[in-house]
Amino acid sequence: MHTALSQELKWRGFSYQTTFDDISEVDKKKFTFYWGVDPSSDSMTIGNLATAMMVRYFIAHGHHAVLLVGGATGLIGDPDGKSKERELLNPEQLKKNSEAITRQYKRIFKGLEFEIVDNQQWFKDIKYIDFLRDIGKNVPMRQMLGREFVQSRLGEDSNGISYGEFSYSLIQGYDFLHLFRTKGVTLQVCGSDQWGNSIAGVEMIRRIEGKEAHIWSAPLVVNKSTGAKFGKTEEGAVWLDGAKTSPYDFYQFWLNVEDENVEDYLKIYTLLSKEEIEAVIGEFQKEPGQRKAQKTLAREVTRLVHGEEETESVERITACLFGSSDYSGLTAKDIATMKQMLPSHEAKAGESLIQALVSTGLVSSGSEARRMFAQNAITLNGKPADENYTLKESDALAAGHTIVRKGKNKYAIVEIK
RNA sequence: GCAGGGUUAGUGAAGCGGGCAAACACGUCAGACUGUAAAUCUGAUGGCUUAUGCCUUCGUAGGUUCGAAUCCUACACCCUGCACCA
Numbered sequence: 305m306h307t308a309l310s311q312e313l314k315w316r317g318f319s320y321q322t323t324f325d326d327i328s329e330v331d332k333k334k335f336t337f338y339w340g341v342d343p344s345s346d347s348m349t350i351g352n353l354a355t356a357m358m359v360r361y362f363i364a365h366g367h368h369a370v371l372l373v374g375g376a377t378g379l380i381g382d383p384d385g386k387s388k389e390r391e392l393l394n395p396e397q398l399k400k401n402s403e404a405i406t407r408q409y410k411r412i413f414k415g416l417e418f419e420i421v422d423n424q425q426w427f428k429d430i431k432y433i434d435f436l437r438d439i440g441k442n443v444p445m446r447q448m449l450g451r452e453f454v455q456s457r458l459g460e461d462s463n464g465i466s467y468g469e470f471s472y473s474l475i476q477g478y479d480f481l482h483l484f485r486t487k488g489v490t491l492q493v494c495g496s497d498q499w500g501n502s503i504a505g506v507e508m509i510r511r512i513e514g515k516e517a518h519i520w521s522a523p524l525v526v527n528k529s530t531g532a533k534f535g536k537t538e539e540g541a542v543w544l545d546g547a548k549t550s551p552y553d554f555y556q557f558w559l560n561v562e563d564e565n566v567e568d569y570l571k572i573y574t575l576l577s578k579e580e581i582e583a584v585i586g587e588f589q590k591e592p593g594q595r596k597a598q599k600t601l602a603r604e605v606t607r608l609v610h611g612e613e614e615t616e617s618v619e620r621i622t623a624c625l626f627g628s629s630d631y632s633g634l635t636a637k638d639i640a641t642m643k644q645m646l647p648s649h650e651a652k653a654g655e656s657l658i659q660a661l662v663s664t665g666l667v668s669s670g671s672e673a674r675r676m677f678a679q680n681a682i683t684l685n686g687k688p689a690d691e692n693y694t695l696k697e698s699d700a701l702a703a704g705h706t707i708v709r710k711g712k713n714k715y716a717i718v719e720i721k
Numbered sequence: 722g723c724a725g726g727g728u729u730a731g732u733g734a735a736g737c738g739g740g741c742a743a744a745c746a747c748g749u750c751a752g753a754c755u756g757u758a759a760a761u762c763u764g765a766u767g768g769c770u771u772a773u774g775c776c777u778u779c780g781u782a783g784g785u786u787c788g789a790a791u792c793c794u795a796c797a798c799c800c801u802g803c804a805c806c807a
Contacts, residue, residue: 559757563756563759593755594756598757622757625757659770669767669769670768670771671767671771675764679751680752681751712757713757
């Protein structure tokens with residue numbers, strides 16, 4: 305690591321808005337910093353992963369990381385950027401989510417040094433009146449009211465906002481203050497969407513402790529062509545948990561990244577050096593059709609999140625499915641692996657293909673299945689299939705399984721009994 | 722509490738007694754072209770073994786009507802204003 309952290313972060317596109325006048329502050333001094341994830345779901349998404357990658361660079365450059373699970377803040381729910389009041393999560397679910405997020409922290413930052421805290425630890429004993437006296441009295445209303453999302457939620461034709469959600473930034477701000485007091489945390493890193501909440505903490509530390517604290521925020525990762533951000537509330541969230549987004553789908557997601565975005569993502573989501581990335585991009589630009597950049601991206605990210613073994617397995621399967629439409633070469637073992645990755649279903653011989661498709665979840669209803677047939681979108685073992693087809697034992701490849709495909713790259717496995 | 726306005730499919734938003742499974746846009750899915758890209762073009766987009774048919778949907782529950790997303794009543798939630806409170 306001879307490149308300075310500030311330069312590294314800047315080059316990778318992790319530098320967005322910060323309270324530092326000069327970003328090289330992070331090169332001069334070792335900070336104890338924190339990063340938090342809300343357990344509003346039982347898994348992080350690739351949106352969180354981007355910030356996680358940034359955190360890795362901070363750790364690698366000798367800063368001490370405190371990773372926070374928002375067990376308490378999750379009980380309220382972050383209203384920022386939401387146009388409607390959120391549904392509350394029940395405490396049991398939240399507890400499960402918190403545990404899941406903790407596991408993912410350990411996985412993503414494996415081999416690195418860090419500590420994990422849950423803000424439930426300190427919020428569970430706080431009394432409301434004490435909080436209002438000690439914290440609330442020090443927070444000016446003007447700033448809270450001025451926030452953009454508050455304004456939009458209070459404006460005409462809006463859905464309003466509850467006091468609970470409105471106060472959210474106080475709770476999150478208090479995390480920063482608490483960590484400052486107990487662990488000497490003076491820096492928070494976050495996605496840019498968290499800026500407003502983070503600044504609340506900086507303010508508190510300044511007003512209550514009279515000390516300086518900082519924020520480093522990363523831009524939200526967006527798709528340049530559509531402008532849509534990655535994240536869990538968007539359609540088609542990509543989860544880090546293999547049970548929610550299979551390693552196969554995960555790999556495919558990265559493989560299908562548009563040309564326009566691939567370089568940005570390589571910088572953000574892989575640990576490859578500047579030289580390595582430039583080499584890959586150089587090759588890619590010479591022969592875009594080979595998609596060297598996408599392949600590298602998919603391999604690196606999948607390896608980081610799901611491990612080496614899974615990655616190799618997924619790559620083998622991808623080669624099979626997309627290399628040729630002849631599946632007869634697949635072995636029973638390959639199929640067993642695919643069954644882990646793809647949606648699957650057990651069917652009896654004589655069951656209609658339409659029924660089987662619905663059961664695999666490849667289509668959501670019989671009507672949709674018929675639509676797909678009308679559009680020639682369904683193949684069985686690589687051959688176009690007919691709408692009225694019923695499954696036969698002779699359709700099975702190795703180990704009694706058959707492969708159905710919808711469109712160009714959605715597959716499912718049907719076991720014929 | 723009072724008075725107005727609102728609640729329509731994944732989202733936004735039309736419709737305001739029959740032709741409404743509900744315009745349009747976005748999104749999503751598929752097809753063509755490709756590189757398992759992007760852009761573009763085409764088609765589909767509540768469910769039902771595909772149907773000039775049936776069923777379920779326009780906040781919830783009732784009602785009026787031959788017929789209701791459309792009218793009436795009650796309820797719930799949201800918005801705006803006023804009042805109350807401070």
